């Protein structure tokens with residue numbers, strides 16, 4: 032366990048700014064599902080509970096959902112960057128760590144984080 036720290040982050044144009052508190056970030060996730068493979072982002076390995084995330088500029092967020100609509104895919108309607116997604120709901124048989132409302136963050140939006148030097152794992156989201 033490391034000391035939790037607070038990271039600041041923003042979309043490209045700065046309309047959406049957010050901070051979140053967590054253990055030091057040493058890893059990230061990429062995913063091969065139909066949306067992640069198109070975005071190409073490195074996402075946070077962990078989900079963050081809403082109490083650990085503060086968002087400014089919510090009014091600039093646009094929402095995209097598809098399929099079973101389990102995930103809120105947010106993006107900035109000015110610059111198009113997806114700063115984070117949140118869990119809308121989980122299937123009844125879901126055993127994982129995510130809870131409705133939890134955030135998964137686009138690590139590329141995080142200030143002063145060398146994303147490409149992280150330990151990046153690939154999730155087989157296509158199979159989910």
Ligand SMILES: [Zn+2]
Pocket residue numbers: 042043044045046047107108109110111112
């Ligand atoms: Zn923006």
